Amino acid sequence: MRDQVIAVNRAFYDAFEALDADAMERCWLPGPEAACVHPGGPWVRGSDEVMASWRAIMANTDYIEFDIQVEAVHVADPVAWVACLERITTSGPGGTAEAEVAATNIFVLGSGGWRLALHHGSPVVRPGPR
Amino acid sequence: MRDQVIAVNRAFYDAFEALDADAMERCWLPGPEAACVHPGGPWVRGSDEVMASWRAIMANTDYIEFDIQVEAVHVADPVAWVACLERITTSGPGGTAEAEVAATNIFVLGSGGWRLALHHGSPVVRPGPR
Numbered sequence: 001m002r003d004q005v006i007a008v009n010r011a012f013y014d015a016f017e018a019l020d021a022d023a024m025e026r027c028w029l030p031g032p033e034a035a036c037v038h039p040g041g042p043w044v045r046g047s048d049e050v051m052a053s054w055r056a057i058m059a060n061t062d063y064i065e066f067d068i069q070v071e072a073v074h075v076a077d078p079v080a081w082v083a084c085l086e087r088i089t090t091s092g093p094g095g096t097a098e099a100e101v102a103a104t105n106i107f108v109l110g111s112g113g114w115r116l117a118l119h120h121g122s123p124v125v126r127p128g129p130r
Numbered sequence: 131m132r133d134q135v136i137a138v139n140r141a142f143y144d145a146f147e148a149l150d151a152d153a154m155e156r157c158w159l160p161g162p163e164a165a166c167v168h169p170g171g172p173w174v175r176g177s178d179e180v181m182a183s184w185r186a187i188m189a190n191t192d193y194i195e196f197d198i199q200v201e202a203v204h205v206a207d208p209v210a211w212v213a214c215l216e217r218i219t220t221s222g223p224g225g226t227a228e229a230e231v232a233a234t235n236i237f238v239l240g241s242g243g244w245r246l247a248l249h250h251g252s253p254v255v256r257p258g259p260r
């Protein structure tokens with residue numbers, strides 16, 4: 001089950017890399033419970049709003065690549081979460097840029113398999129407080 | 131059970147407002163599964179490191195007050211999560227400052243009640259992508 005969760009977590013990033021909104025939508029739990037924070041942004045709630053936010057991001061992205069470092073996986077059927085570090089490379093007319101984003105992804109197991117209920121991404125801009 | 135989760139979510143912010151590290155420690159799941167992101171920071175993992183990060187933050191905070199807007203609560207016993215917006219007021223020698231942080235708090239129910247397994251806070255610095 002842990003492997004399933006890691007696989008669906010990877011499928012989410014594959015959909016983003018492919019800039020494939022349909023594949024992204026298949027990763028998400030449909031309905032009002034879906035919730036998302038994009039780096040620096042506020043809460044986006046409900047799968048319609050969440051998918052609108054992904055479509056807007058994809059429309060403004062030429063190329064994006066993720067190197068995902070899984071920090072922790074916790075499975076408590078029917079819920080699981082993955083804490084990971086996204087090492088992101090983007091490129092566009094202005095050149096190539098790299099960034100790091102800390103992400104929490106919460107999945108719920110239903111008839112359609114594990115679906116993303118919550119994604120929270122935040123920019124990593126400083127070392128920890130120690 | 132939803133009310134219990136909202137209460138323990140509030141207890142976490144009460145501990146932070148009181149700058150009370152012992153009360154904060156009682157909110158957290160002990161052990162290696164605990165994980166935390168402070169705004170702008172990387173993953174901090176394991177309850178020892180998580181508590182060290184809170185002690186460092188508390189040592190550098192004179193006054194902090196939270197107005198918590200709960201955006202979503204999901205309970206799937208033995209796991210629950212709260213998505214919330216933290217409206218923060220801090221004050222110190224430099225004056226008073228206000229900030230908004232989007233937070234995901236994941237709780238696990240054990241013999242000690244609901245304990246925080248993951249806290250992810252991120253600065254809200256821009257409107258959503260729509």
